Amino acid sequence: xxxxxxxxxxxxxxxxxxxxxxxxxxxxxxxxxxxxxxxxxxxxxxxxxxxxxxxxxxxxxxxxxxxxxxxxxxxxxxxxxxxxxxxxxxxxxxxxxxxxxxxxxxxxxxxxxxxxxxxxxxxxxxxxxxxxxxxxxxxxxxxxxxxxxxxxxxxxxxxxxxxxxxxxxxxxxxxxxxxxxxxxxxxxxxxxxxxxxxxxxxxxxxxxxxxxxx
Numbered sequence: 231x232x233x234x235x236x237x238x239x240x241x242x243x244x245x246x247x248x249x250x251x252x253x254x255x256x257x258x259x260x261x262x263x264x265x266x267x268x269x270x271x272x273x274x275x276x277x278x279x280x281x282x283x284x285x286x287x288x289x290x291x292x293x294x295x296x297x298x299x300x301x302x303x304x305x306x307x308x309x310x311x312x313x314x315x316x317x318x319x320x321x322x323x324x325x326x327x328x329x330x331x332x333x334x335x336x337x338x339x340x341x342x343x344x345x346x347x348x349x350x351x352x353x354x355x356x357x358x359x360x361x362x363x364x365x366x367x368x369x370x371x372x373x374x375x376x377x378x379x380x381x382x383x384x385x386x387x388x389x390x391x392x393x394x395x396x397x398x399x400x401x402x403x404x405x406x407x408x409x410x411x412x413x414x415x416x417x418x419x420x421x422x423x424x425x426x427x428x429x430x431x432x433x434x435x436x437x438x439x440x441x442x443x444x
Contacts, residue, residue, distance in 0.1 A: 237286050240302075244285025247306040248278035254324060255310040262318035277309035284308060284439065291443045296349050299336035300389035301442045303329060308435045311382065315431035321378030329385050337392065349392060356391025356398045357384045363402065379430045386438035397441040405430070405437030 252274050259268050267273075284305035292298030307329045315321050341350045361384030368375040383402075390401040409430060416422035 237289055240289035241282045241286035244302075244305060245278055245282040247285070248281030248309060251281075251306065251310045251325075252277065255313055258314050258320075258322050258324060259317055262314075262320060264314075264317040268313065268317040273313065277313060280309045281305060287443050294340075295343055296337055296340035296353075296392040297442065299340050300333055300353070300392045301439070303333040303336055304386070304389045304435070304438055304442065306332075308439060312432040312435055315378075315429040319427075319429050321376075321382050321431045323381070326378070326381050326385060330388070333385065333388050337388075352394070353388050353391030356395065357388035360384060360387030360390070360398055360402055374427055375430055379434065382431055382434050386434050390438055390441045393442060400444070401434075401437045401441035403437070404440050405433040408436055409433040 255277070256269060285302055288298055288301035288305055292301060307325055311321055311325050314325070337350050337353055361380055364375060364380045364383035368377065368380055383405075386401055386405075387398055390397045409428060412433075413422065413424075413426075413428060416426070416428075417424060422428075
């Protein structure tokens with residue numbers, strides 16, 4: 231499953247998904263009056279290239295059908311969600327909620343194929359656990375995390391749960407660690423203060439993909 235033809239096919243499929251998601255991404259950017267620079271062709275090309283690369287990486291690293299299915303679903307949404315969150319500090323349901331449907335359907339199909347239904351149950355529990363932790367942070371952290379982050383965290387948990395609880399913990403830890411390091415660098419560079427809210431979606435996506443692909 232990791233031969234050159236398969237990797238190329240996964241990359242092409244990822245590029246096609248990236249192209250298909252450009253239109254809804256631009257619609258969301260316009261809806262929230264994003265800076266015109268986010269509509270640049272270079273941003274669109276980078277999003278398509280990143281999606282293609284992530285899809286190929288998923289095909290290369292996946293250990294089984296469930297992990298690959300979850301990684302591909304997350305890879306397709308990563309660039310659009312990160313772009314919108316960085317541009318307008320939002321993680322819209324228009325992108326996140328279909329991610330639940332696609333990931334759950336893909337995992338159910340993989341479970342039917344393999345007969346490993348406990349894996350699907352673990353993924354659902356992981357979704358509730360990671361989403362619950364982020365909901366607690368959102369309540370206690372005085373606006374440093376929004377409900378969009380909570381919903382995305384639950385999706386990350388659903389995907390990472392296919393690899394086990396260690397991957398779920400790694401995804402959450404990596405997200406918070408990346409956010410903390412970036413925040414510290416920005417504070418030291420006097421580009422932000424300790425109270426400045428950073429878009430957390432890109433860190434969640436990075437943590438989830440690292441946990442799935444590592």
